[in-house]
Amino acid sequence: MATTSVSLPAKATPAALKTRSESQWAIVLRRFRRHRMAMISLAILLVIFIASLLAPVLAPFPRDAVGLAPRFSPPLTVHEGKLHVLGTDHVGRDFFTRLLYAARITLSVSFFVATLATLIGMALGALAGYFKGTVDSIVMRALEFMASIPDFPILLIIASILVTDPELLPIPRFVLDFLGTLMLLSPVGNERAQVVVIIVVLTVFGWTGAARLMRGMVLSVRERDFIEAARALGASDAWIILRHVVPNAFPPLVVSYTLSLAGALTAETALSFLGIGITDPTPTWGNMLQFATNFMLVNPWVPLIPGLPVVFASLAFNFIGDGLRDALDPRLKM
Amino acid sequence: MTNYLIRRVVLVFVMAVVISLASFVLLYSAPGGPLEQLAALQSTTRRPDPDEVERIMKRYDLDLNMMVRYLRWLVGHPRGPIVINGQEYFGDLQVGCLKEGQARLVYPDGRVVEINCAKPVFLRDLAGRPVSNGVLALDFGRSQQLAREQPVAELIESRLGNTLLLMGLSTFLAIALSIPIGIYSAVKQYSRFDYFFTTVTFFGSGMPTLFTGVMGILIFALLFQRLGLPYLPSGLAVSNRDEVVPLIGTIKAGSLLDRIWHLVLPVSVLTFFSLAGWTRFIRSSMLEVLRQDYVRTARAKGLAEQFVILKHALRNALIPFVTLLASVLPTLFGGAIITESVFNWPGIGRLFINALTASDYPVAIAYVLISTFLTLIGFLLSDVLYTVVDPRIRLT
Numbered sequence: 101m102a103t104t105s106v107s108l109p110a111k112a113t114p115a116a117l118k119t120r121s122e123s124q125w126a127i128v129l130r131r132f133r134r135h136r137m138a139m140i141s142l143a144i145l146l147v148i149f150i151a152s153l154l155a156p157v158l159a160p161f162p163r164d165a166v167g168l169a170p171r172f173s174p175p176l177t178v179h180e181g182k183l184h185v186l187g188t189d190h191v192g193r194d195f196f197t198r199l200l201y202a203a204r205i206t207l208s209v210s211f212f213v214a215t216l217a218t219l220i221g222m223a224l225g226a227l228a229g230y231f232k233g234t235v236d237s238i239v240m241r242a243l244e245f246m247a248s249i250p251d252f253p254i255l256l257i258i259a260s261i262l263v264t265d266p267e268l269l270p271i272p273r274f275v276l277d278f279l280g281t282l283m284l285l286s287p288v289g290n291e292r293a294q295v296v297v298i299i300v301v302l303t304v305f306g307w308t309g310a311a312r313l314m315r316g317m318v319l320s321v322r323e324r325d326f327i328e329a330a331r332a333l334g335a336s337d338a339w340i341i342l343r344h345v346v347p348n349a350f351p352p353l354v355v356s357y358t359l360s361l362a363g364a365l366t367a368e369t370a371l372s373f374l375g376i377g378i379t380d381p382t383p384t385w386g387n388m389l390q391f392a393t394n395f396m397l398v399n400p401w402v403p404l405i406p407g408l409p410v411v412f413a414s415l416a417f418n419f420i421g422d423g424l425r426d427a428l429d430p431r432l433k434m
Numbered sequence: 435m436t437n438y439l440i441r442r443v444v445l446v447f448v449m450a451v452v453i454s455l456a457s458f459v460l461l462y463s464a465p466g467g468p469l470e471q472l473a474a475l476q477s478t479t480r481r482p483d484p485d486e487v488e489r490i491m492k493r494y495d496l497d498l499n500m501m502v503r504y505l506r507w508l509v510g511h512p513r514g515p516i517v518i519n520g521q522e523y524f525g526d527l528q529v530g531c532l533k534e535g536q537a538r539l540v541y542p543d544g545r546v547v548e549i550n551c552a553k554p555v556f557l558r559d560l561a562g563r564p565v566s567n568g569v570l571a572l573d574f575g576r577s578q579q580l581a582r583e584q585p586v587a588e589l590i591e592s593r594l595g596n597t598l599l600l601m602g603l604s605t606f607l608a609i610a611l612s613i614p615i616g617i618y619s620a621v622k623q624y625s626r627f628d629y630f631f632t633t634v635t636f637f638g639s640g641m642p643t644l645f646t647g648v649m650g651i652l653i654f655a656l657l658f659q660r661l662g663l664p665y666l667p668s669g670l671a672v673s674n675r676d677e678v679v680p681l682i683g684t685i686k687a688g689s690l691l692d693r694i695w696h697l698v699l700p701v702s703v704l705t706f707f708s709l710a711g712w713t714r715f716i717r718s719s720m721l722e723v724l725r726q727d728y729v730r731t732a733r734a735k736g737l738a739e740q741f742v743i744l745k746h747a748l749r750n751a752l753i754p755f756v757t758l759l760a761s762v763l764p765t766l767f768g769g770a771i772i773t774e775s776v777f778n779w780p781g782i783g784r785l786f787i788n789a790l791t792a793s794d795y796p797v798a799i800a801y802v803l804i805s806t807f808l809t810l811i812g813f814l815l816s817d818v819l820y821t822v823v824d825p826r827i828r829l830t
Contacts, residue, residue, distance in 0.1 A: 248449060248813050250764050250805035252771065253786060257798055260790040261464050366642040370772055373644055375791050393648055393776065397668065400656045403648045411645045418640035 131427035138423025141416035148413060152203035156284060159197040160185075163284075164381045167192040172399045186405050190391050195405050202383035203409065205283045206368060209295060209384075212279075213302040213364035218357045220303070221310025226341055226349075228311070229318030239311065246308045259301045260376045266293035269300065291382045298377050302367055306360065313356055317349030351428035355421050362417035369410050385410045435821065435828070442817070446810045453806050454569065457799045458504050462494075464795045472496065488532060492563065497555050498530035507575075510568030514561030522558070530555035574800035579792040580785075586800045590782060596671050597769035597781035603697065604704035605762055612709050613752075616716025620724060620751075621743060631713060638710025647703045647776035654699060666699045669778035700777045704770055712758070720751040756819045763812035768805045 122130070133139060151158060160182070161168055169179035173188045175195075186195035228239035262269055271293060279285070279299075280292040321327065322345060330340050371377030372386025380387050388406035396403050462469060472490055491497045495506060505511060515525035526541065528549070535552030539545075567573035574586035581589055619628040651668045658665035664681045667673065673687040673696070685692050723729065724747055732742045769783030778784070782801065789797035821827050 244445075245449070248445075248810055249453070250768065250802070250809045253768065253802050253805050256771070256786070256790060257460070257802055260793075260798075261460065264793070362640070366644075369642060370644055374772070374775055374787050376787075389644070389648070393651075396648070396652065397656065400652055403652060407645050407648055411641055414642055415637070415640045418636070422636070 128427045132423050135419075135423035135426055137419045141419040141423075144412055145416045145420070148203055148409065149207065151200055152207055155200040155204050159194075159200050161194040161197045163197060163201050163383065165193060168194055172395065172402065174401065187402075189388070189402075190395055195388075198383040198388060199385075199405065199409065201284060202385050202388060202406070205285075205295065205378065205382065206365065206384050206386070207413075208279070208283050209299055209302075209368050209378075210361050210364040212299045213306060213368070214357060214360040216299070216303045217306035217360060217364075218310045218353065221307040221312075222314045222346070222353065224307070225311040225314025225316075226318050226345060229315040230322055230337065230341055230345065236315075239315070243308055243312060246305070251305050255301060255305045256371070256374070256376055259298065259371060262297040262301065263294055263376060263379070266290045266297050269293075269297055271296050285382065294378050294382065298368060298371060302364055302371075306364065306367075309360065310353065310356060313352055314349055317352065318345050321345050321348045354428060355425045358417055358421035358424055362414050362421070365410070365417065366414055439818075442814055446814065449810060450807065454508060454803065455504070457803055458507055461507075461795050461799050462496075462503075464793065469496070491532060497532040502529045506565055506568075508569050510565055510571065510573065512557060512560060513563075513565055515557050525556060525558040527557045528554050529557050529560065569800075569803065574803075575796045577789075577794055577797050579794035580789055580797060586797050589785065589797060590800060590804075593780060593782045593785050594767075596779060597774070597783065598766065600697065600700055600704070600774070600779060600781060601766045601769055604701045604708065605766065607701065607705045608708035608712055611705070612712035612716055615709075616713045617720055617743065617748060617751075619713065619717045620720035623721065632717075635710040635713045638706050639714070643703060643707050643770070643772050644776060646706060647700070647773055650699050650703055651776070667696050669776075671696050671780050700773055700779055703776075704773055712755075715758075716751065716755065719754050720747060723747045723751045726750075753820070753824045756823055757816050760809070760812040760816040763815070764805045764808040767808055768801070 168182070169177055169184055169188045169192055171188060171190055171192050173179060173184055173192075175185065175187045177184045177187055184194050184196065186199065189195055189198065224239050224242075228236040275296060276292045279295060280287060283295060285291045285295065318341075327340060327344055330344055335343075368377060368384065369386035369389070372379070372384045373390045375387070375390060377386060378384045380391070385406045389403060389410070392402040392406060472487065488497075495503045498506070502512065506513075512529070515522040517523070528551075531551035532553035532555055533551070535550075537549055537552050537554065539547045539549060539554070541547070566575050572587055574590075576583050576585055577589055615631055619631050622628055654666045655668035656665075662680055664679050667677075671693065673685065673692055676687050677685045677692075679685055679695075685695055724743075729742060729747055732746045733739070737746075767782065768786075769779075769781040771783035771787060773779070774781045774783040775787055786798060786801040789795070789801070
């Protein structure tokens, strides 16, 4: 009897403790899971992501093979014993195949643009906010400059020049090889260079938001007592920035990162749609949409095929950003 | 304030010089530009005709020094030697070189100078050579591809009306709708109305205008036409021929009704998009103001709720709205590039895209220069207005 009465609380205590001491991230996760739209969005994005990851396996036809079936065959057409799930485009290429490859390219471009822009913005914003003085005024002038130019037209003009003549931008070989392999691009022609050009141009015009956010956060965090304490204990500037300042400025940055994924995705789609970004035969949702709209008076279902993924992905990133905002800091809720 | 204004104007000036220099360099080195034409001419299989090469070089000022070329592009000068009282000055100043090589110059006063140029160009030679009035005088030269030899300014002018109409109308509608919706959402926070519009605006700002436009065409133009409902046109600003629309009747091509009919869809798409952002903006601004102590004081004094909201709260909530001016001014001129492209709207934004895809850089650069200038003015204006509407803010 005595033994059992001792063992029971011993078993119960860790469990009881566990429920009480949730880690910070567990709380965030729990709150995030309550946001229904964000969870649905996450699921949709996962499906798109996995499909694009398995593109070479799932795709029933070669990416650029033309004349597989009559032009604009409707979805579920069977031609010569082969099924075209989403039909064919204006030169008889399989829509489903191209959609998969396009997802891979579009998502990778958005990922690299958002990540690079956020990292650059974070670094510059942190340096400006932490050191103030000259560094700050240089970064601030750059931000002011970027804010006072019409960024979209200038971005378009630079992109159009670089896309027609990618040799103007010296790109290291390994970058081309790496991105080419990742996005399954052909090494002949300037397909790979075009993608790199778009990533670079969008990044150059995309870092300001993160920089401004980071600078503001750092300016408020650096005055707190625990930073003073860390400095008194002899911590170096690099240590303080990386271990104390950055983690505290993290929540709004995560939200802004998610939203900049959506921004990069729409920007890339818009560029390709306008014929100034990645051009056919490299498939992206944007340039597929461009061709689709050219023929939509006769084939009204066609724009939906590349259009719906764009909207789903863009809205999904927005919803996830919204969910993260609620989860990370309820005070930020709109 | 004065200090601030001086600093700001200096910044505008510096930016203008930087952007104009960058544009100028772009204009000449861009693919498809005059340099490339020249290279193409020189690499043809037939022997390059030296006269032809010289003609092109003179036509595009390629024989002049970079600085002289830039000045001629920017202000339309120098146009030849300076003449004062019939006396020529600086006529002997070398401003460029038509052909590389070596040459000896023998001046009338007996000086002999060796130069690295076989055919030097002197200031005197510029007299009578065609030149624009300079970008500063809004003379952007002539279009190279889209409408050969038509002045860029004329091309822009011909599209300006369409863009002003589209942008003006949608901006007006967006402001007129977003203010009441934003206020009502904030006052009745978490009500059904608020939830509905928060969701709508969330979709509005999350959906690319590209897709909203395409969907609009699919549903209201194509689907409605097939169903026999009164449909909307899928693009352009006026019809090419008379259209018979169910329930409305015949719409004569080029009539007022035709123009309005074509405006509905693009204006709605643009309004929907700006409405989304602005409603959120006003709602959150209003929510913040409603929490202020002075609003509670106003209520405690027993003022009517309507009075508290419209007089006390709204005035302060609208202050940040002034900053939107900075973004409105350039878009009024520049148009919505994507929406105009989706709807084939013959406006300036589409002109810009056409110019880019045709490598017509004089047109593209004119667009960028004017937008840059308007953006800078917009910022200046919104900053100054800010101090006018909010005396708490002092620019230093």
